[in-house]
Amino acid sequence: MLDFFTRERSVAGPGFNRWMVPPAALAVHLCIGQAYAFSVFNGPLSKVIGIDSPAPEDWKLTTLGWIFSLAIVFLGLAAAFGGKWLEKVGPRLTMFVAACCFGGGFMVSALGVHLHQIWLVYLGYGVLGGIGLGLGYVSPVSTLIKWFPDRRGMATGMAIMGFGGGAMIGAPLSVFLMGHFKSPTSVGVTETFIVMGVLYFISMMIGALTIRIPAPDWKPAGWTPPVIENKMITRNHVHIDQAMKTPQFYLLWLVLCLNVTAGIGVLGQASVMIQETFKGEVTVAAAAGFVGLMSVFNMGGRFFWSSISDYLGRKNTYYTFFVLGAILYACVPYAGHVGSVALFVMCYCIIVSMYGGSFSTVPVYLADLFGTKFVGGIHGRLLTAWSAAGVFGPVLVNYIREYQINHGVPKGQAYEVTMYIMAGLLILGFICNLFIKPVEAKHHMADDSARSKAPSGGMQPAGAN
Structure with a gap:
């Protein structure tokens, strides 16, 4: 069995x-x-x-x-x-x-x-x-x-x-x-x-x-591996343990952590946030609908952005996440001041779509940098960034909100400072992404060592040769 x-x-x-x-x-x-x-x-x-x-x-x-x-x-x-x-x-x-x-x-x-x-x-x-x-x-x-x-x-x-x-x-x-x-x-x-x-x-x-x-x-019928002109996509492979010795791994860890921190904090407070920002205008039922709409964009963004990354490239896709995300976070307080529920909802739905997109794009970003042979294991180690963000994000949103309210700030405005902080985190993520370069050849697996280091029953990457 x-x-x-x-x-x-x-x-x-x-x-x-x-x-x-x-x-x-x-x-x-x-x-x-x-x-x-x-x-x-x-x-x-x-x-x-x-x-x-x-x-x-x-x-x-x-x-x-x-x-x-x-x-x-x-x-x-x-x-x-x-x-x-x-x-x-x-x-x-x-x-x-x-x-x-x-x-x-x-x-x-x-x-x-x-x-x-x-x-x-x-x-x-x-x-x-x-x-x-x-x-x-x-x-x-x-x-x-x-x-x-x-x-x-x-x-x-x-x-x-x-x-x-x-x-x-x-x-x-x-x-x-x-x-x-x-x-x-x-x-x-x-x-x-x-x-x-x-x-x-x-x-x-x-x-x-x-x-x-x-x-x-194995490779798809009628498909031949294209001549890769993009230096960010490698034909070589990096062993999972060797990947941990490269700056690219830790820069990408920060890229994922900063993007997820900015998104996961507001996901947990979405219903309360929209009700407090537009007190008396948004009902509990409407807030629940807002949460459901965010779930749709979270799901759709995972497919949309990762598919787009096949054409834009992974690095450019993350640049989009950070630049557009920072602008949208900065617009959220404005939406609250002018009382525009539609602008508020639009900003958050796009933000959440990029939050989801970061998860689906990062595995192929890793495959581009480190090759496909050990991408599952490298991806697993990178997901510790998600664990860290799962703590950082809610703590930032909840404790800054509490501090603001304790110092006399109305509940409807208690998230404004947090939104600017989130925008700042995304700018830091942009800088980290800027420094990601192709992995140096010294980290690549040689053909003979690749066979010896591969797991029992190991396989060549799809599309090899």
Whole structure:
């Protein structure tokens, strides 16, 4: 049985249709994207004992906030440490482990809610679920890049788009299930966690069972590798451990961290922010609609911007993120002053689209710089930037807002300083991107050492020769 999950057993046979791979990746990413919708559980989890209203023994929102934070931290750690393992064992086994961790995390959390033990919820969704998030996130990416050497950006956009859109499925599903299972003695979270754990495990297993990797030296029919004139796209490969010794890795780490910090902070406060900025004009329902619209742009931006990067180039695409993003953040306070809800919404939707686009574009940026052989593992280590941003962003937004309000600033204007700080972070990101150059030849793998360093069952990059 375990032999089925080996790398060698997942090599595609002759005539395999490469367009079967993106749905397999989506089957995983649409599940783990539920993480963006976890906030729908915060209210019910704060009333597990009181049922209709929080009891003194119930968990506080500050306590519950650590569940999501832990999941993002362990996402980055699992991606960083599991990326190299992924390159050795292949995507099928990695996706299987991700399914076990993510689905099992819901089960452990359900037990934690039933027993009212927060440490079990931290262990379940935060630690196990976070590991499932990290392994599930990176496992299909390098495979897609190898299957689509002619359209790298579009390929990664198709999969990572699913992570941005997972909340569109996870949020209404969670609300429906909690409503179905709610009773005078239960808020319905325990039962909902069990059902979602089973459903997500099945969906992720479908992805794991159908994923395939291309055979050595495979390339698309009728396609020949073009003569590369862009110095930012290499034909060579850099070993995962050697990549950590290059300045390009750390500059790109900062590029991703700064862009994500600027976006993730406002994502978590979007509903409150628009209501406080336009007090009395925007209802709770309208604010929820705004959050849903941002989710659509988050998802669409992952496909749009990564596809555009195939023509603009990765470096130019990130220049666009930083320049346009800084301008839009600077416009947000103006939209509040003139009372333009439409301008406010437009600015944030475009900002969030670039936030999503940064995630789908960075794997191919790495492939351009370091080659495709170890891109999955290198991408995993780079995702620690996401973990850091998951802490920096919300802290900046929440604590600066609190400081402003404590010093007499009206709630509607408490975000203005934060917006200018976010614009400043994007300018720093622009500078970091400016310094990214092609990787020096001394870091490239020689042909003979490439074979010796490649993992067992290793393969040449798609489109080689």
